[in-house]
Amino acid sequence: MNIRLAAIGAGRLSSRRIYPNLHLLPVELLAVCDLDRGLASSMASRFGAKAVYTDHKRLLEEIRPDAVIICTGPEGHEKLAIDAMEAGAHAYTEKPPAVTYAGAKAVQETARRTGLICMTGFKKRFAPAYVKSKAAIDSAEFGKLNLLSIDYAAGPTYDNDPTNPTTQFLLDFCVHILDLSRYLAGEVASVYAITTDHLNYAVNLRFEGGAIGTVALSSNRDWTVSTEKVEITGGPGQFISVENSISMVRHSGAIIADWHSPNHSISVGDSMVETGFAGELEEFCNAINEKRTPRSSISESMGTLKLYEMIMASTKSGQVIDAKSFA
Template identity: 25%
Template sequence: MSLPAPPVRCGIIGTGGIAHAHAHALTDLGDRAELSAVAEIDPARAAAFTERFPVSAVYGDAQGMLETERLDLVHICTPPKTHVPLAIAAMRAGVPALVEKPTALSLAEMDELAEVEAETGVPVLTVFQHRYGPAAIRLRKLVASGALGRPLVATCETLWYRDDAYFDVPWRGRWADEGGGPTMGHGIHQFDLLLSILGPWTEITALAGRLSRPTNTEDVSMALARFENGALATIVNSVVSPRETSRLRFDFEYATVELEHLYGYREANWRFTPAPGHEDLIGLWLDDDPADPESGHRLQIEAVVDAIAHGLEPGVSLTDARRTMEFAAATYASAFQGRAVTAGEITGDDPFARSMHGGAVPWPPVKGTVTA
């Protein structure tokens, strides 16, 4: 009889709102994970966090935690601009990092992370939790098996609402701090799920606009995408939509599969419609698992913790995350240059590899700020 694996020792950098989701997930895992330490530059915020979650050690900076603690995983829950330097510090300390989206602010930064990962042999993972819902896993298996036939048409919509006050936080809506608008910070979860189902894309034609919000970035983007398998998809990312929803629809040869939710889905949020003559496919889709977990942080963090505990490769890898980041970069490049952009085109010294805005934003910056 084998002994249970020791708990995976975890640290969290940053104790803002999203860190609470990580801490709740780790707490729910019981003796499989241990929240060993947190690093937070704001003492008051650290104190509030440790009142809610049992933590053995608190540090005023990430480097001190990485140098002192023996960690198996560090969760990076800080503003986007800090993700890359913190992930590099973790890799050089020998600690795998699970990074909140976006992993980086540009493809060049993603490639920098990949270089350090290759040098150290320590992985960087990205939080894309919607990949881990049971229905999404089931759909990927059905697509891979060919049971649904070829994918033909897809739609992906992140129609959210953020008022003007949302952008009062200094790093929001600034290219240099957040990397982009709803394409990078909101819709990325939905189109990452889309990409995980449909596979590699080949071409994007897009539009983007700052229609309403006091932001340097876009507040709406729309893209048309072609995939290697021939499927065509529309992708909409918005923070100006009062009735908020997140919708995905996949039309295959033999069935339509739909999802509508907001920030997390369960089985009831999905709909499966077989094509005439293919009603037997309903049996492949139905799931009688009574657990019915929501597609939140818990599922991905559980998968990552279990992979580390058993010496397996956890997801979502830098390679997978870069495909999603490239989709965002191509959306901006197409929108700001007024042309189609192909997969693999944005490389090297391309301005859209160095930053998502590519130095080509067609609207003026908000007064008192800069576009970079």
């Protein structure tokens, strides 16, 4: 069944990663909304929507869409998702679902009360290399997950003001990696984190399942050099290496037991499928049509905001933060 869809946000990210995937989905794009009417009109013209709005509440009242894709800045996700669900529409937001854990809980409460779907676009959960890695971790052959190690970096375009989460390196950029750590290893039991200037972090994690992890994050590298390295260690001789979200090798002793390596060329290292954008949007539509909870639902993704706030609390206090006692 085609889903009557509206989109809120028509900036650079949505024009490159969201709208180009819509033709692959069971949707009819009815309207585009953006505070900049020119951007909204451009996206509507390019992707077949007939209505253009600058006021999202008016769009919701007049169009009454089945679902809304929200691809604005992080500061707008909480309110827009709540407004969409209050108007009777399922909601998909880009990451993060809110800028605070309390905000994410408010979104979750609205989803529960309305009975509607709210999903967060944590793309790495849908990248084939990580999906295959997760399946391997859960297999009997892999044994107990023991160690997760992640190195992740960006270029120097973020500020170092921890009071401004919408432009903060840890939340705006690294939240994908924080969510990935939970996806691969489960819920976090405790955190100890240190930072030099809120642009470089060293994070130690202990997971509820017994595994431990280290996450190194930096905004002092260069955007032209892609840096994302993940090492996953299970039982004796069992380990997985993933680079840049797209290439994966699984070892069983000296044997390569499995791998994932796309055999095509992709512009500037990006692919809608390999990076997870296509998969997350497909999951949102399938969950609506199948009347089920999607992967990366608000109830699942809000835990990543809790982890983010635990890291911030640890860097401020210099103490280990226990998840059970963290409010």
